[in-house]
Amino acid sequence: MNVAGMIKTIFIQSFCLVMCLLSIEAYAERLKDITSVAGVRSNQLVGYGLVVGLDGSGDKAPFTDQTFKNMMSQFGITIPPGTNPKLKNVAAVAIHAELPAFSKPGQNIDITVSSIGNATSLRGGTLLMTPLKGADGQVYAVAQGSMVVGGFGVEGADGSQLTVNVPSVGRIPNGAIVERAVPTSFNQGDSLVFNLNSSDFTTAKRVVDRVNQLLGDGIASAIDSTSIRVTAPRDPSQRVSFMSILENLEVDPGEDKAKVVINSRTGTIVVGQHVKVDPVAITHGSLTVSINENLDVDQPNAFGRGETVVTPRTELNAQEAINPMFMFEGSTSLQEIVTAVNQVGASPSDLIAILEAMKKAGALKAELIVL
Known part of the structure; x- marks a missing residue:
């Protein structure tokens, strides 16, 4: 066989090998897509407040009047007892949001505002300053801003109505400012624990084998069918770089049961x-x-x-x-x-x-x- 023929044969064999590797890795998934790190999680926040500036679509619930009177008293305005303000442009609302992991004070998060009274629409309303609390009762963010409402409703003189989507729920992008950071255990200890999104012994074993193949034997060990412990550096900057390498590892997950x-x-x-x-x-x-x-x-x-x-x-x-x-x-x-x-x-x-x-x-x- 001449040199040209040998080169051609080697090229074909190399091409076939590369295609085989690509076909194998086509079914692999990154570690960040199939696992989560223990202690690194989001937290739910909830609050209660008032939306003002509505076009006559506010609610007529007694707790809305009570909340309005309490708010006015904080500004030094006293409403005479027994007086009913009969507000039409104010609605009592519940606000909920998700505080992502590692959120720091000063960052913004999105919030969702939902009517809890009989308000027909929140379109055009503005949420007044509302503290958002976690499950421990602490304030972690403060919300305020103009809402974006996707739904709307119209009513005719004969009583006919037309409603599109849900006008009693709206969102405020970047509507809350984080005031308190949630402590995490990411930088604590000598190891990190990865939890599989779907518990599977085969997948856990393959993750351990893949990590040990890259970093050395004994670095990773399976705790059970869900959790894998990986020895990690103590220095925070090194741990971040270490996580960047691990989360991009590709692993072939085990097939789910029938x-x-x-x-x-x-x-x-x-x-x-x-x-x-x-x-x-x-x-x-x-x-x-x-x-x-x-x-x-x-x-x-x-x-x-x-x-x-x-x-x-x-x-x-x-x-x-x-x-x-x-x-x-x-x-x-x-x-x-x-x-x-x-x-x-x-x-x-x-x-x-x-x-x-x-x-x-x-x-x-x-x-x-x-x-």
């Missing part, structure tokens, strides 16, 4: 991979009962005495469909199961009943989840 998910309200059926069906014979019939109510009129004869009366007449009819028994062959793949179901021609409601009966009979080798 599942069949059924939403009985919508008739949606999702069959996962590795679902197997043992040979089973099935018959599924339906009973139809119809009730017809008819009214008959009984009249007296021409020479007799009596009154014309209306008598009800009820007709009952019950029919049961005669469906032949069919058989599901033992299936080992999702495609075979789908093909068998299509050949049967069962409707979604019928298929739900069939799958539940197959699970009870032990013929469906999968976890059946009914939503």
Whole structure:
């Protein structure tokens, strides 16, 4: 073989090797996408306040008047007892937000404002300064600003109404300023713990193998099917660089166990991979009962005495469909199961009943989840 031929052969082999590696890594996922770091989490915040400036769409709840009076008293204005302000442009609202991990004082977060009274719309309103508290009762942010409401409603003089989306809920982008940082355990200890989003022993083992392959044996160890402990440097700057390397590692997750998910309200059926069906014979019939109510009129004869009366007449009819028994062959793949179901021609409601009966009979080798 000449030199050109050898170079061509080496190039083809290298190209095939690269394509094989790419095809393997195409199914891999980054560690940041399948895990979370223990102690690094967001926190929920909630608050209660007033929205003002509404165009007559405010609420008429008694707690709104009480809140308004309390607010005015803080500014030195006293409303006489027994006086009802009868406000139409003020609404009592609940505010909730999510405080991301590592949020620092002075940063802004988005908030959602929802009416808790009978206000018809919050469009055009402005939220007054409202403290947002965490589960511990401490104030972590302060919210205020003009709302963005996606919904709207109109009402005609004859009482007809038209509502698009939900006008009683709005958002304020960057509407809250963080006032207090939440302490985390990220920089504490000699290790970091990664928690898998979906518990799986195979995935945990593969994460440990991948980290040890990169950093050395003993760096990572599995605590259980969810948590992996990784030895990390103590210096904060080094720990950040260390996390940057780890979270971008690509790992091939283990395949999930066989599942069949059924939403009985919508008739949606999702069959996962590795679902197997043992040979089973099935018959599924339906009973139809119809009730017809008819009214008959009984009249007296021409020479007799009596009154014309209306008598009800009820007709009952019950029919049961005669469906032949069919058989599901033992299936080992999702495609075979789908093909068998299509050949049967069962409707979604019928298929739900069939799958539940197959699970009870032990013929469906999968976890059946009914939503």
